[in-house]
């Protein structure tokens with residue numbers, strides 16, 4: 471059975487993808503740690519839309535979680551035709567003062583799990599000559615961000631990696647799309663222990679972000695920024711040196727996170 475696998479489907483953007491794609495008749499595999507939320511969402515979407523929905527409660531930071539997840543879908547004969555690598559979190563503060571374990575977990579989730587799941591499910595997509603992979607990156611990845619250094623760098627990786635493999639996989643009929651939302655109304659800031667929302671101009675809704683992604687899932691594009699103002703800022707970063715961007719952003723945040731006196 472063909473399915474769409476969504477990581478981080480228990481809340482926010484991932485949950486919105488699940489709701490929207492269920493409406494469109496996709497059979498789903500929902501992944502996150504919160505078993506109860508996933509189970510309730512599966513029951514609701516099955517009842518409302520007559521689709522098949524499975525859930526796998528797993529911590530994607532755990533060693534070999536990607537392998538266990540892949541084996542589970544194989545064991546149930548689920549053919550992952552759409553993969554949405556969405557699970558992720560961030561952090562904010564003076565890098566030297568942040569908890570190292572948490573920073574490394576972020577790299578494991580935002581980068582390693584995404585790369586591993588992409589690699590595992592790409593093989594079947596290439597054989598079948600069809601597939602869609604949406605890697606949820608961020609507008610934060612368009613420039614280095616002082617006091618959000620690790621998170622911005624993980625998202626720079628996601629965008630660069632996704633655009634590169636999009637080109638590699640074009641001849642195989644597989645679309646890889648980096649989705650770059652700006653600030654979006656979810657639990658992200660709370661879950662990332664960020665006490666101050668960063669946004670260019672207000673927040674988008676999860677439905678705005680999902681709509682943008684699905685419009686771009688046309689087989690052609692490799693990157694999409696959600697929201698016009700986010701797009702303009704992302705484009706502007708091409709013309710301003712990183713040294714100036716980091717100086718200005720660092721100045722704005724330093725007094726909050728460092729005592730340099």
Ligand SMILES: NC(=O)c1ccc[n+]([C@@H]2O[C@H](COP(=O)([O-])OP(=O)(O)OC[C@H]3O[C@@H](n4cnc5c(N)ncnc54)[C@H](OP(=O)(O)O)[C@@H]3O)[C@@H](O)[C@H]2O)c1
Nearest residue numbers: 478480481482483502503504530557558608653654656658
């Ligand atoms: N909100 C924004 O402003 C914004 C902007 C740009 C990009 N993004 C990106 O959008 C993606 C989704 O974030 P969101 O805004 O929807 O935030 P969210 O509401 O906090 O959702 C994060 C999702 O990831 C899951 N998750 C977290 N740690 C996990 C782990 N170790 N293993 C498995 N699943 C895990 C969470 O579920 P459990 O807790 O149940 O595991 C949850 O379903 C992230 O990649 C984020 O970087 C967000």
